[in-house]
Amino acid sequence: MKQQIVISGIGGQGVLFATRLIAEAAMEEGLPVLTSETHGMAMRGGTVISHVKAGPFQSPLIRPGQADAGLFLHGGNLELHRPFIREGGSLFVNRPGPAAGGGIDAARLAQDFGHPVIANLVLIGHAASRGALFCGADTLRAVLRRISPPERLDINRQGFEIGFGFEG
Amino acid sequence: MNRSERILMGNEAIGRGLVENDCRIATSYPGTPASEILSSVADFAAETGASIHTEWSVNEKAAYEVALAASYTGKRAAVSMKQVGLNVAADPVTRSTYLGTKGGLVLIVADDPGPHSSQTEQDSRMFALFAKLPVLDPSSPREAKDMTGEAFRLSEKYELPVMLRPTTRVCHARQNVDCGDPERKEVRSRFERNIPRWVATPAFLPELHRRLNEKLDRIAEEEAFHPRLVSRGGDESRRAVAASGVVFAHAAEILEGGDFSGKTDLYQVRLPYPLNRKFIGDLRKRYKEVLVLEETDGVIEMQIGSDFVKGRSTGHVPRLGELTPEIVEKILREFLGVPGEAPSAGQGKGKRPSLCPGCGHRAAFFAIRETFPKGIFPSDIGCYTLGMNFGAVDTCHCMGACISQGAGFYHAFAQDGPGFPSIVVTIGDSTFFHAGIPPLINAVSQGARFIVVILDNGTTAMTGHQPTPALGIRSDGSRGAAVPIPELVRAAGVRFLRECDPYDVECMEGILKEADRYVRSAEGGVAVVIAKHPCIVGREARKGQPVYRMSVTEECIGCKACVEDFECGALVFDPDADRVRIDGTLCIGCAVCVHACPVGAITAEGEDR
Numbered sequence: 001m002k003q004q005i006v007i008s009g010i011g012g013q014g015v016l017f018a019t020r021l022i023a024e025a026a027m028e029e030g031l032p033v034l035t036s037e038t039h040g041m042a043m044r045g046g047t048v049i050s051h052v053k054a055g056p057f058q059s060p061l062i063r064p065g066q067a068d069a070g071l072f073l074h075g076g077n078l079e080l081h082r083p084f085i086r087e088g089g090s091l092f093v094n095r096p097g098p099a100a101g102g103g104i105d106a107a108r109l110a111q112d113f114g115h116p117v118i119a120n121l122v123l124i125g126h127a128a129s130r131g132a133l134f135c136g137a138d139t140l141r142a143v144l145r146r147i148s149p150p151e152r153l154d155i156n157r158q159g160f161e162i163g164f165g166f167e168g
Numbered sequence: 169m170n171r172s173e174r175i176l177m178g179n180e181a182i183g184r185g186l187v188e189n190d191c192r193i194a195t196s197y198p199g200t201p202a203s204e205i206l207s208s209v210a211d212f213a214a215e216t217g218a219s220i221h222t223e224w225s226v227n228e229k230a231a232y233e234v235a236l237a238a239s240y241t242g243k244r245a246a247v248s249m250k251q252v253g254l255n256v257a258a259d260p261v262t263r264s265t266y267l268g269t270k271g272g273l274v275l276i277v278a279d280d281p282g283p284h285s286s287q288t289e290q291d292s293r294m295f296a297l298f299a300k301l302p303v304l305d306p307s308s309p310r311e312a313k314d315m316t317g318e319a320f321r322l323s324e325k326y327e328l329p330v331m332l333r334p335t336t337r338v339c340h341a342r343q344n345v346d347c348g349d350p351e352r353k354e355v356r357s358r359f360e361r362n363i364p365r366w367v368a369t370p371a372f373l374p375e376l377h378r379r380l381n382e383k384l385d386r387i388a389e390e391e392a393f394h395p396r397l398v399s400r401g402g403d404e405s406r407r408a409v410a411a412s413g414v415v416f417a418h419a420a421e422i423l424e425g426g427d428f429s430g431k432t433d434l435y436q437v438r439l440p441y442p443l444n445r446k447f448i449g450d451l452r453k454r455y456k457e458v459l460v461l462e463e464t465d466g467v468i469e470m471q472i473g474s475d476f477v478k479g480r481s482t483g484h485v486p487r488l489g490e491l492t493p494e495i496v497e498k499i500l501r502e503f504l505g506v507p508g509e510a511p512s513a514g515q516g517k518g519k520r521p522s523l524c525p526g527c528g529h530r531a532a533f534f535a536i537r538e539t540f541p542k543g544i545f546p547s548d549i550g551c552y553t554l555g556m557n558f559g560a561v562d563t564c565h566c567m568g569a570c571i572s573q574g575a576g577f578y579h580a581f582a583q584d585g586p587g588f589p590s591i592v593v594t595i596g597d598s599t600f601f602h603a604g605i606p607p608l609i610n611a612v613s614q615g616a617r618f619i620v621v622i623l624d625n626g627t628t629a630m631t632g633h634q635p636t637p638a639l640g641i642r643s644d645g646s647r648g649a650a651v652p653i654p655e656l657v658r659a660a661g662v663r664f665l666r667e668c669d670p671y672d673v674e675c676m677e678g679i680l681k682e683a684d685r686y687v688r689s690a691e692g693g694v695a696v697v698i699a700k701h702p703c704i705v706g707r708e709a710r711k712g713q714p715v716y717r718m719s720v721t722e723e724c725i726g727c728k729a730c731v732e733d734f735e736c737g738a739l740v741f742d743p744d745a746d747r748v749r750i751d752g753t754l755c756i757g758c759a760v761c762v763h764a765c766p767v768g769a770i771t772a773e774g775e776d777r
Contacts, residue, residue: 010519019342023175027344033175034308035342040200040285041630044551045737046521059417060308060341063493065511080516107753116753 001031002055003134004062008081009073011043014120018071019050021124024143025135026054036060047077054134069132071123073106090132094123099168109162118159125163137164176345178338181309182248182276183208184345185316187218190353191246191274193238194222195231197602198631199250200285201339202278206248207632210644218350222643224634227567227602228253232260232275236329239273240366241357244320248276251292252566256603261329262299266376267368268327271355272320275301279335281463281490287549287566289488291465296331297441300380302387303331305412305440305462309343315438322390326383335463337414337490388442395435395447399423402433407504408451411461412437412468418493419461422500431504437462443471452476459484459503463491478503523554525738526756528701529623532670533560534734534764536592536621539680543590546573548604550596551630552623558735561594568603570595575607575616582617590684591618597653598628598636605656612661612694617687619680620696622653625703633706657696664695671701671713673763704756715757716772718750723769734764 005022009015019035026033031054038048051062067084075095085091094106106122121144128137141160148156176184182205186194196206206222213220221238225231228249235247249257254277261275277295280286296303304319306312312334319330364372387393395410398420402408409432411419416436423434433455437443440462451458452474460469460479469479478484485491485499497510523530533555536545547553547561548570555561563573574593581588595604600622608620628634635641640650657665664686666679676699683695702709718738726746730739738755741748748769759772 011521012524020175023342027173027175033342033344036337037177037340037342038284039203039340041521041551041554042284044521044524044554044630045519047518058308058421059493060337060343060414061418061493063422063497063510064513074519076519077516080514080518083511083514111753 001134002057003053003069004067005052005069005071005133006062006067006081006084007050007052007071007073008077009048009120010077011045011048013073014117015048015050015073018073018120018124019052020147021140021143022052022133024147025139026052028139028143029135031055031134032057034060047074047080049077049081069127071127073120073123090127090130092123092127092132094119099166104163104166104168106163109166110159113158113162115155115159118155121156121159122163122166125160126166129164129166171346171348173344174347175342176309176313176347177204177340177342178309178312178334179204179278179340180208181313181343181345182316182332182334184212184347185313186246186274187212187216187220188348188350189317189320190244190351190355191320192220192243192355193235193245194220194247195225195235196223196248197225197228197231197253198628198634199253200631201280201336202248202250202253202276203631203634204339205276206643207634209246214644216350218352224643226637228257229260232257235273236260236264236269239269239271241271241359243271243355243357244273245271246274246276246316248278250286251277251279251290252286252288253277254292254295256567258295261301264329265300266373266380267365269323269329270327272323273329274316274319274323274332275329276332276334278339279333279464281335284336287564289464291463291467292331292333293440293467294465296333297467300384301329301331302384302439303333303441304438306332306334306338307412307414307417307436309338309341310345312338313345322387326387328380328383333413335413384442387439388445390439390444393439394444395437397433398436399434401428401430402455405431405504406454406456407431407458408433408435408455409459409461409500409503410435410437410451410468412440413463415461415463415491415496418491418496419500422493422497427506427508428500428504431506437468440468441471443468448472457503459499461485461491461496461499464488520557521554522557522735522737523551524704525736525754526704526758527551528625528670528699528704529555530734530736531673531701531758531760532594532621532623532676532699533558534760535670535673535676535680536560536594537733539677540590540592540684543592544577545592545594546570546577547594548596548599550599552594552596555594558733567599568595568607571604571607571611571620574618574620575611575614578616578618579614588617590687592680593618593620594623595620597622597624597626597638598634600653601637601651605660608657608660608662608694616694617692618694619683619687620694622657622696622698624653624698624700627703627706629703629705633703653698657698662694662696663691664693665698667698667700669701670699671758671760673760704758710756713758714774716759716774718755718757718759718761719771719773720748720750721769721771723767724748724765725767725769727766729766730761730764730770734761736761
């Protein structure tokens, strides 16, 4: 199994937590994993991107046109980061409006739930329900239990399930 | 021995490597992309019960000197910093190669090709060459961890500090890495007086320099550091690629592609300086062309130095910027004559970073700019550099420079007559400790007249909230002695010192006007204002302040003054309504923005107001 995923968003949206969740899921499934993350000043509300490569890779970075899946927490990043996705790759985009072309209003769903910060997990839950990720939903659930801070665990799990159950 | 596999960030892998290899003293000053190294040492020490002194030093020079002296006692020590931090530590580093070390000393310098978060993209391997310091160049988190042990052993064998030079893409990559128990050697500190060595007046230096050169010659012959032939394919073409650092990882992955099969040999250079002598000879014998891929300058290329080498000097490799995989693919296709195109990255601009909603710095900048619409605003390095987004930062150079720049502007303008402009310098609390104190003394003693605003948020925010000396908290969370900023300012000879909370914009504007009058008075000099509000990223800080319910009334005329001049992420212009609205998911209810609306359309409600 080999899969390359980009996670794109803006600082503060939980891109790093999403990256960690997927990377730990790879290890849980016995796959080698490499990620690359954005740290530093960009984390103050600027554009950030993570690369996750599950399987036998050497470089932490994904080349344009090679990602199998893209998780976009900020629709405004599409112009910049969509070129990473290969032809036929799957795309999941947090954006308002009808759920077409991988769109899901994760921000609205998270806010309706009362916790705007879990839009990242709504998006991952949705991607998992479509079978777009190398790992099954149960692996992600198990990792989420392990890596969530105790006081956030319930909220995180529910965020994931909201996305997983989304019928767009 | 317990072994387990964990996913570690490159910086955590280095921290883990230091702990497993009996490092006893670890020092650092935070800076992206190096910041997580020291905190990982503290965390892994606590986890494994290893006894390690860890410290966030006041700056990189102090950090290096503390670690260096610890090495004199025979214990293993490590110091980590970002590449521009090495400029600050340059003085002790360059002399330490002459004098050498006792216990292993590893200097970890994180480079930032691109750059992503730095004021230069300098290549610290070039500095290593200049300082005569062996340097290891890891290509992955796993290798970075392994190299900490190799660096300690090399350092002890030759009594020489060794540099480990990861780059951003190693520091901030994550990988599954094997972790084991710490090795414990029970070394007791011991210091032997050795005046020719540890005092080393100029009379002793020629001999020390001769020995240093000898050590480097021997290291360049170390069989263990002969570059590795990783993949073959160049028998027919008589071409080879020699790569180091993460660029090696990019190249290795690209060369696995079917269309590159049988085209080239690939070598990994793990010790770029001093480059293995035999390797240079082997290349000459075996190949008609060798492409060198390395970041960010031609350190390996320069040492091979022959006309069969292709790289930066021949235009085969771009002379600046990060070598991303798509650029490496393009270079390899051209060099090896493999047809095809590497797809290019997206060309959009992305969203620029901005001060957090509710940040005290924004309030301080607003007060400064409102009070001095024609002022000159030198600033410095930290989150607050983002004041440039709304015209409150005119210069940013290197740590601490803003205070000397304030003085330089004053002396230049003062020559032209008494009506000099108001110069308002902004510097963060951690930056002030790092490099602000000598320039403040200098400005006072040279009679400069300007205002210094110390933006005191009680932490080193941008790099991940490391404590400053003012807090009296050490890197492992234990209590240290607090060093208060006001006492330092007074001791530097400053006669005008006021403190305020910048959330109270009117109060701060009053203090700034008073400061300007002092600066221009007969007895005037440097005025210091400490604008104190805790970083609101910390949960505790948020708990300690009132939360107002903010709204934008019908009075809003859609002029966007608040969006442009105040630039708070929670103030959003809605083009359909032609009005500004509050983004409730981002707003923390600080209410400072009521001052930013020229028609009073932003209102705050709450029990406290």
